[in-house]
Amino acid sequence: MIEIIELTKKYGKFTALDSLNLQINKGTVFGFVGQNGAGKSTTFSILATLLAPTSGTAFINGYNIQKDTKAVRRQIGYMPDFFGVYDQLKTSEYLHFYGASYGIPYQERQKLIPRLLELVNLSHKKDVYVDLLSRGMKQRLCLARSLIHDPEVLILDEPASGLDPRARVEMREILKELKTMGKTILISSHILPELADMCDSIGIIDHGRLIAQGSVSEIQAMLHQERTIVVKFLGEAKRVISFFEDDPFVSKLTEMEKGSLQFVYRGTEEEQMELLKRAVLQDLQIISFSEEKANLEDVFMEITKGASLS
Amino acid sequence: MKNFTLNPVLNKELTLRFRSFKSYLGILFYLLALGLIIIGFIFIETIAYGQNFFRPSASREMFMFLSALQLGLVLFITPGLTAGVISSEREKQTLNILLTTTQSSTSIIVSKLVSSVAYLMLLIAASLPLYSIVFLFGGISPGQFFITAGFYLFSIITFGTIGVLVSTLIRRTIIAMVTAYSILLFLTGGTTFLTVLLSEISYGYYGGNVSGFFPFPYFTAMLNPFFVLISVLEPSFNDELTQYTGIHFPLWAAFLISYTIIAAASMVISIKKLRPNMQRG
Ligand SMILES: Nc1ncnc2c1ncn2[C@@H]1O[C@H](COP(=O)(O)OP(=O)(O)OP(=O)(O)O)[C@@H](O)[C@H]1O
Ligand SMILES: [Mg+2]
Numbered sequence: 001m002i003e004i005i006e007l008t009k010k011y012g013k014f015t016a017l018d019s020l021n022l023q024i025n026k027g028t029v030f031g032f033v034g035q036n037g038a039g040k041s042t043t044f045s046i047l048a049t050l051l052a053p054t055s056g057t058a059f060i061n062g063y064n065i066q067k068d069t070k071a072v073r074r075q076i077g078y079m080p081d082f083f084g085v086y087d088q089l090k091t092s093e094y095l096h097f098y099g100a101s102y103g104i105p106y107q108e109r110q111k112l113i114p115r116l117l118e119l120v121n122l123s124h125k126k127d128v129y130v131d132l133l134s135r136g137m138k139q140r141l142c143l144a145r146s147l148i149h150d151p152e153v154l155i156l157d158e159p160a161s162g163l164d165p166r167a168r169v170e171m172r173e174i175l176k177e178l179k180t181m182g183k184t185i186l187i188s189s190h191i192l193p194e195l196a197d198m199c200d201s202i203g204i205i206d207h208g209r210l211i212a213q214g215s216v217s218e219i220q221a222m223l224h225q226e227r228t229i230v231v232k233f234l235g236e237a238k239r240v241i242s243f244f245e246d247d248p249f250v251s252k253l254t255e256m257e258k259g260s261l262q263f264v265y266r267g268t269e270e271e272q273m274e275l276l277k278r279a280v281l282q283d284l285q286i287i288s289f290s291e292e293k294a295n296l297e298d299v300f301m302e303i304t305k306g307a308s309l310s
Numbered sequence: 311m312k313n314f315t316l317n318p319v320l321n322k323e324l325t326l327r328f329r330s331f332k333s334y335l336g337i338l339f340y341l342l343a344l345g346l347i348i349i350g351f352i353f354i355e356t357i358a359y360g361q362n363f364f365r366p367s368a369s370r371e372m373f374m375f376l377s378a379l380q381l382g383l384v385l386f387i388t389p390g391l392t393a394g395v396i397s398s399e400r401e402k403q404t405l406n407i408l409l410t411t412t413q414s415s416t417s418i419i420v421s422k423l424v425s426s427v428a429y430l431m432l433l434i435a436a437s438l439p440l441y442s443i444v445f446l447f448g449g450i451s452p453g454q455f456f457i458t459a460g461f462y463l464f465s466i467i468t469f470g471t472i473g474v475l476v477s478t479l480i481r482r483t484i485i486a487m488v489t490a491y492s493i494l495l496f497l498t499g500g501t502t503f504l505t506v507l508l509s510e511i512s513y514g515y516y517g518g519n520v521s522g523f524f525p526f527p528y529f530t531a532m533l534n535p536f537f538v539l540i541s542v543l544e545p546s547f548n549d550e551l552t553q554y555t556g557i558h559f560p561l562w563a564a565f566l567i568s569y570t571i572i573a574a575a576s577m578v579i580s581i582k583k584l585r586p587n588m589q590r591g
Contacts, residue, residue, distance in 0.1 A: 048406075048410050049409075049410065049585070049588060050406055050409060050410065050585075050586065051586060052586045052587060052588045052589070052590060053588075065588065066588040066589050067588075067589075069585075069588055070412055070414075073410055073411065073412050074412055076410070078407070078410045080403070080406050080407065082403055083403050083404070083406065083407055084402035084403035084404045085404065086322070086326065086402075086404060088326050088329045088330060089322070089325075089326065093325075097318060097321075097322045098407070098411060100318030100321070101318045101319065101408070101411035101412070101413045102411055102412050103412060142407075145407070149412075
């Protein structure tokens, strides 16, 4: 289980991660989606105890990432977005090294490593030097490496980036298998369709903020039903506010600066038209009534790039 | 990688080091350089004395020369070998993964240091046959020989910790190397220059006045491994220094204390700075 509380990371004045709250239950596959620079890797680095948060904190299986770093490291298998390998080391030796670094005895590693290589389809490469493997193979090897101490939580930062379509499919197959093994998986991508079918839940992050969370269908529903409407008006605010608040499709009404308010509308377009008509007829002195393009929609368009979600 | 009693990081470092052709090439070049200089030394000796054979009485001189030469060579290699141990892993992007394992920062730093020191000690061990020339002619005691060996080990460890420290603090290997070499240059060349300069000043000030002491050359000399080595092998050097500075505390002890402090501080800072302090952002 992963619990992120008000996690914030600032680089000087720039806020890369802004009060992120998130709870991911045991056994869940959670997809973390966002454009380049949204803050995905920053979040993952903090969870992997590689980067100190500016404020806020997180717990992994109840262990605090700032205080119980060693226990957290035992709980997680981390795969960074970019990583290198040691040259002069063979595939099986590579895994032996990291296995030993987690304190796994030699005999145990001897049994474990062939199984891991099997899982990521690299058994035939066990005696090949790691730096001679193809990019996709290195990525799979890195995944095997992150599994070596049998962690309960996997933190995988764009594990499929830079892979060709076939390798992506292979990577997804492996991840599905890990899901059946009951691991809690936190996985990131900047394209939603890549994650859509294998994640139980999705979080969309933009400019360091979590702007939507839920299953893929929930997020889609959210997009289609909700509109944010901004109304500008003259005169007294009280009457205007009470008029809109009385409408059953209006929620989250907030007064902006003087003479302007904003609310979320869930009705159909006809109902929206009727609402405006009534408002004008009641002499509410409305200057403008406009739909604010939701930030979520922008981001959603960007991360789906026209691909269909199935 | 069968040996699981050895620390995994150290085990891997040693495996990689001795799998790399460069390491053997390094040993070869080291011995070649050392051998050539020694042959040159013998050649000059025989010419200077117009004899066709090597003077046995020169073997003590030869030992001192060899010891200083070896110290110079080894110290010259140390920054190159240690200043990249952490920064190069950072650059190759292997450090992140290593830091997410349960290996402690201490074991990572110590393993990196030990593997470099082990290679340097191997260089010295490989040069032992060259020393046999000296032993053949006598003139030095085994005690002096072992003291010299211990002195090497101690100096290598200290300069090694400095290398590891700059490698941990500085992200770019090139800059870390330049920094480590600058520190080495200061602690050898810089302190030599200062010691000589300060001695001159002291002579100028106190010319004939025996009661006036000028302690500063002592403090620069005690940081210089070459002066300390000479003071150990040639005690008359101490007397001269005492004459200037009035400090009777043995130079080697001052060296031991100051270098132990440098090494310990470098180690502690490296270990602390390897991973971010998760409590403070
Ligand atoms: N060390 C740093 N110093 C300053 N700014 C940084 C640093 N690391 C990251 N950032 C900034 O923080 C923001 C978030 O970066 P992050 O790497 O988390 O994005 P990301 O969501 O992983 O993007 P991508 O999809 O490109 O991997 C970016 O704007 C980035 O420029
Ligand atoms: Mg990233």
